[in-house]
Amino acid sequence: MRVELQNISKRFGSVQANDQVSLLVEAGTIHGLLGENGAGKSTLVKVLSGFISRDSGAVLLDEKSVEIKTPANAIAAGIGMLHQDPLDFPPLSVLDNFMVGKTGTGFIDRGRSLRQLQQLAAHFNFNLNGYETVNNLTVGERQQLELLRLLSLGVSTLILDEPTTGISASQKTALFEAVKQLAAQGKSIIFVSHKLEDVEELCDRVTVLRHGKVIGRAEIPCPDAVLIEMMFGRELALPLKPQTRQSEAALQLEKIRVDTDRLSLHLGDLTVYKGEVIGLAGLEGSGQELLLLLCAGLLHSASGQMVINGMEMTHKPYQEYLDRGIGYLPADRLKEGLVSGLSIHEHVALRTPARSFFVDWKETLKQTVQAIAIFNIRGKPNTPVERLSGGNQQRTQLALLPVPLNLLLMEHPTRGLDIESVLWVWQQLIARCQTGTTILFMSSDLDEIMRYSDRVIVFSGGQASRPIAVADLTVDRLGELIGGRLSDTMEPLAIS
Numbered sequence: 001m002r003v004e005l006q007n008i009s010k011r012f013g014s015v016q017a018n019d020q021v022s023l024l025v026e027a028g029t030i031h032g033l034l035g036e037n038g039a040g041k042s043t044l045v046k047v048l049s050g051f052i053s054r055d056s057g058a059v060l061l062d063e064k065s066v067e068i069k070t071p072a073n074a075i076a077a078g079i080g081m082l083h084q085d086p087l088d089f090p091p092l093s094v095l096d097n098f099m100v101g102k103t104g105t106g107f108i109d110r111g112r113s114l115r116q117l118q119q120l121a122a123h124f125n126f127n128l129n130g131y132e133t134v135n136n137l138t139v140g141e142r143q144q145l146e147l148l149r150l151l152s153l154g155v156s157t158l159i160l161d162e163p164t165t166g167i168s169a170s171q172k173t174a175l176f177e178a179v180k181q182l183a184a185q186g187k188s189i190i191f192v193s194h195k196l197e198d199v200e201e202l203c204d205r206v207t208v209l210r211h212g213k214v215i216g217r218a219e220i221p222c223p224d225a226v227l228i229e230m231m232f233g234r235e236l237a238l239p240l241k242p243q244t245r246q247s248e249a250a251l252q253l254e255k256i257r258v259d260t261d262r263l264s265l266h267l268g269d270l271t272v273y274k275g276e277v278i279g280l281a282g283l284e285g286s287g288q289e290l291l292l293l294l295c296a297g298l299l300h301s302a303s304g305q306m307v308i309n310g311m312e313m314t315h316k317p318y319q320e321y322l323d324r325g326i327g328y329l330p331a332d333r334l335k336e337g338l339v340s341g342l343s344i345h346e347h348v349a350l351r352t353p354a355r356s357f358f359v360d361w362k363e364t365l366k367q368t369v370q371a372i373a374i375f376n377i378r379g380k381p382n383t384p385v386e387r388l389s390g391g392n393q394q395r396t397q398l399a400l401l402p403v404p405l406n407l408l409l410m411e412h413p414t415r416g417l418d419i420e421s422v423l424w425v426w427q428q429l430i431a432r433c434q435t436g437t438t439i440l441f442m443s444s445d446l447d448e449i450m451r452y453s454d455r456v457i458v459f460s461g462g463q464a465s466r467p468i469a470v471a472d473l474t475v476d477r478l479g480e481l482i483g484g485r486l487s488d489t490m491e492p493l494a495i496s
């Protein structure tokens with residue numbers, strides 16, 4: 001199906017999110033939509049998929065004007081969207097989720113739906129069990145399920161909003177294979193992404209948005225520098241991470257065991273040094289999150305000892321961790337890091353230690369204005385955090401970190417951020433390391449782990465490898481280590 005958006009405009013209060021945006025996607029092609037955080041990409045695809053109503057402009061499918069006011073209208077018109085955070089029902093089974101949205105002659109045939117699910121899954125090489133609860137699936141598997149559901153509803157235009165964030169390398173390969181197959185069958189695909197390597201691999205052409213307007217279009221292949229110049233209006237330089245000398249210990253762990261309902265984490269002896277950056281690699285749920293939560297004081301160990309900056313911290317209350325300058329940056333910015341409904345100013349007030357019973361709103365407003373300027377946040381003191389774009393939410397989280405910061409624990413620090421924000425975030429973090437902050441971070445982006453870590457620990461099923469110097473690794477080797485069994489490939493950091 002040929003999809004055309006003509007002069008779409010959409011305003012949110014004072015923000016012109018889309019300003020006369022036009023986009024043409026020919027049937028059988030994959031069209032990339034690029035742009036910095038807040039450029040207006042999600043707004044545009046939400047207009048097309050019926051989640052947002054436009055102020056003006058037109059949508060044409062196969063050259064006929066259509067009115068799309070709801071997601072159901074969009075599905076009826078053959079347009080489906082795969083959201084970055086799957087919009088499914090986690091307590092229900094895979095099959096129940098697959099059947100959502102199916103309308104028929106009164107009752108739905110579960111047996112037939114199951115067969116359809118199995119056929120589609122086999123066709124795309126997805127490993128989905130209809131009776132599994134969606135809660136137990138990885139983000140990648142939930143995405144596969146949603147893709148099959150949309151296909152079973154007969155969509156001929158598929159929108160993918162940053163689909164490679166949070167999925168494993170093999171899931172990405174399977175997804176890309178499926179998307180290429182769908183395009184070859186004549187479906188039109190819109191691919192929203194920040195990752196230029198993904199765009200290069202998948203797309204036929206791209207449209208670049210900046211400040212709500214179309215800034216340019218390009219055929220792929222196209223040099224990264226040209227796309228970056230279009231997205232940001234300038235060239236970007238990679239921040240360099242100087243090598244850290246291993247002198248003073250910042251974090252010492254001894255024979256740690258952490259037990260949760262899902263997983264037990266076993267760690268042997270580990271020393272991390274002041275100013276060091278340790279990358280935690282592994283499939284999601286392999287234990288790296290538990291290590292971060294333990295070091296942040298948000299989870300207690302069942303056994304073992306933890307010393308941070310020379311202080312015994314095992315089983316100390318959370319407030320002590322805050323007092324010692326230990327910061328934690330969760331991956332889910334809006335659920336765990338920030339409080340939806342509160343403004344940037346209210347967050348700064350919450351973070352500021354109270355000198356009296358009353359909040360000093362004048363003083364905290366001054367601090368907020370300063371933080372907005374220093375961290376280059378696109379928002380006003382009274383902007384509710386959920387209205388900020390992903391990159392600006394991350395800048396706000398960073399602005400709220402304690403000073404001084406001795407130990408920083410981060411889950412996916414740059415997930416969903418545009419390239420400029422990624423570089424900016426790491427510039428700030430490297431500067432912090434040079435003043436003695438130690439960083440432990442987990443990421444599914446192996447390039448990020450290789451680029452910024454001094455040493456890498458690979459996790460698998462609750463076990464961790466000994467730290468490996470990045471100089472002794474390549475991205476491919478790291479991928480192999482993540483995919484393999486620890487005992488086969490490297491020395492584990494397990495309790496002896």
Ligand SMILES: Nc1ncnc2c1ncn2[C@@H]1O[C@H](COP(=O)(O)OP(=O)(O)OP(=O)(O)O)[C@@H](O)[C@H]1O
Nearest residue numbers: 012017037038039040041042043387388389390391
């Ligand atoms: N519901 C909303 N209410 C108010 N402002 C909004 C709303 N949704 C988006 N905006 C604003 O519209 C602008 C465009 O946002 P949009 O989410 O479309 O950008 P994006 O290119 O998808 O960004 P990102 O890459 O960070 O997801 C931003 O300034 C954002 O803050």
